[in-house]
Amino acid sequence: MSKRDYYDVLGVTRTAEVTEIKTSYRKLAIKYHPDKNPGDKEAEDKFKEAAEAYEVLSNPEKRRRYDQFGHAGNSASGYGGGGMNMDDIFSQFGDIFGGGNPFESFFGGGGGGTRGGRRVQRGTNLRIKVKLTLEEIAKGVEKKVKVNKQVKCNTCDGTGAKDKNSYHTCNTCGGSGSVRRVTNTILGQMQTTSTCPTCNGEGVEITAKCTSCKGEGLVRGEETISINIPAGVSEGMQLSMSGKGNAAPRGGIPGDLIILVEEVPHETLKRDGINVIYDLYINFADAALGTSVEIPTIDGKAKIKIEPGTQGGKILRLKGKGLPEVNSYHKGDQLVYVNVWTPKTVSKEEKELLEKLKNSANFKPQPGKSEKSFFERIKEYFE
């Protein structure tokens, strides 16, 4: 089998610069890449042929010998005879594609940023609301949220191209994404660089668009995202997850996911900053005789003792039973506001009993120095 001319294989002239050889080889390597042509022997041969041609023409010494002696010039190197094996070819890719999946690198994906000056598009940010219960806020929670967003098109692997033959390095800019223009001005020649109008700075020209995504490389889809909500967040707070927003067109950098915190009101507890408030109602008899009651807290029920002679309006403080501050060890308290319930109606029997009690000396209000005023209680609460 006679070998084809290396310059013909890469489709370059005998005077081509190394950059042109590289670009041309990259194009062929993507076109005939085994991942894109599984089981295709012809593609594999072309892939190897291009790799061999590149190996020789990208090396000044080998190229000189080839120019002088043809294929015989490099036979001793091993490439002139038996050709390259796949491992040799892939090890060469670090140089061509900068590592990783060549297809991705070619389109500026895989890590993002601008590659060789090419413009990489950015996906838009996505905003979602997450409803959280007080219990979830107290402990922090991992929320799995199904998000409707723009995702990479699977048909074209996000490239926007119809198939492997329908894209190539932009001819206008040679894949750099920018064009230089020299203009004559009164000050002399001026060189300006601007975004390539053909490929819009992307360095790749698509000749036939993927029909699933109309060339955008994006489709509407769903993604289930795990969001780690730290303990202590509050209504209206915004959390941000970098790169979890909408995917970018044709392998760019995805946007961020912005999570807006919404509190679900608790049935019995009210939040006040890092404190939690509970309104307790006890009857007059329990207030006078003392009792123990079960009350709700963020982490389950708790039993509290009501001392005999407890006045309405007393505030009990359960230390550390409140909410944590975000990113801090400081924790709030639960405050129990004791209300003494006065019956709105009484039976005849109850009325008689109350009439008997009301003239007792003990029932006469006699606030002393030991009673805290309303003002003092409020002050204490805000401490």
Ligand SMILES: [Zn+2]
């Ligand atoms: Zn271009």
Ligand SMILES: [Zn+2]
């Ligand atoms: Zn597509």
